Amino acid sequence: MSSFWEYANPRKFMRTTNWLLPLVAAASVVVTATGLIWGFFFTPDDFRQGSTVKIIFLHVPAALMAINAWIMMLVASLVWVVRRHHVSALAAKAAAPVGLVMTLIALFTGAVWGQPMWGTWWAWDPRLTSFLILFLFYLGYIALWAAIDDPDTGADLTAVLCLVGTVFALLSRYAAFFWSQGLHQGASLSLQPGTRVDWAYKAPLYVSMSGFVLIFVALVLAGTRTEIRARRMKALVARERMA
Amino acid sequence: MIPDLGRYASEVLSAYVVSLALLAGVVAWYWLRARAVRSQLDQVEQRQERTE
């Protein structure tokens, strides 16, 4: 029986993703396009929010992936720390820029949506604030990877940063809720997605969410492949110098 | 072609345009980097085969 850990072998990973990646990439394009086209062209306007409700098909999937990308990085970092599989560390590295972009999309679409609905681009609402903080954590993580030359040292240090960062990101989220309640009592601006959303919106939303998940998987696979190749190249060049 | 978006047309359109541009940007970046690294790796591998 083949075990999941076989994919920790770079060669096996490359062989598998060689045929898997085009499939996932194609599926991600098809599903995302379906979800977004369905959401953009074939959903009714909300009676209260007008056409701005169509932003939900970008905003919610992006926000979902912004958080899930960090969770995936956390798991991959843990796997690296515990079992020292290089593919795992490189996958965490490959996921970070995608998470950063997802956070950016969530923040931007949120601002554009908030402007007509709440009358402001930005409010120091706890949800918004914790996303901005998540954005900073992504930046720090990527900057640390970029600053370190030795790949194994980089993998170790960023893994520790990811673990510590997760704890502090959760604390910050809790702090943001505490702080915002403390300053403006009862001013709850956040919409609660999913509570009273009609199926006319829910169905394309789920499609679009699956599409974003597939985009994320495809990009992480592609990025990991690139990182594996980059490491191999580094090793070859180093051997060349030694000879 | 484009559905009637009412008075929020600019908001909805800009949200879609910017988000898709960001997605396209990150995809293009991953793609270009993958291509660059692959061609460099091929070069190094060929060079080493010749010397061996």
Add this chain to the structure above:
Amino acid sequence: MIALLIRDLRLAIRAGGGFGLGLAFFLILAVLVPLGVGPQPAVLAAIAPGVLWVGALLACLLSLDRIFALDWEDGSLDLLATAPIPLEAVVTIKALAHWITTGLPLVLAAPVLGVLLNLSADAFGWLVLSLLVGTPALSVIGTFGAALTVGLKRGGLLLSLLVLPLYIPTLVFGAELVSRGAAGLTTQTALLLLAGITAGAVAILPFASAAVIRINLR
């Protein structure tokens, strides 16, 4: 261990800059803010807790890269890592030395700057208390950041990018504690949460910092 603490304190005081610099920065910030915001007492009183806390944060940040940089350059960090005391203890001592030379002066200077910023009279006690409880966390978290960036040539800017997000919970609860104290509201929750973060950081982060140093020394 005490010898190490005394050595670090001596170095910090003698090396110049490090010791007084954070304090001077704190003072300058408290002077610049009213110049930028305007002299209205009500406005200053409203923003004083936040400004003082942000100032303390940045002043702490200034001296972080000195925690390990000198020891890294002259190789004494390698000696400390192989010394009979555990590296976790070394890191804790380093953080303590940083707190004594940076955090403690800030705590003592804060009431004076509170006067400059027109902080309400009820809040002075809370300000000192919040800084006293909160600044150890700043030093411990900062030591972790310094440990992460110790081997890097241009670590200074990266260090602030890494450490400042980690400071957010301390900042929020610290500033909240002072403004609640100023408004005469109940302060217990904020104080307990601030103390909780400090206790947690002091208990756990030295292990992370020591692990990171070992990785960097490999």
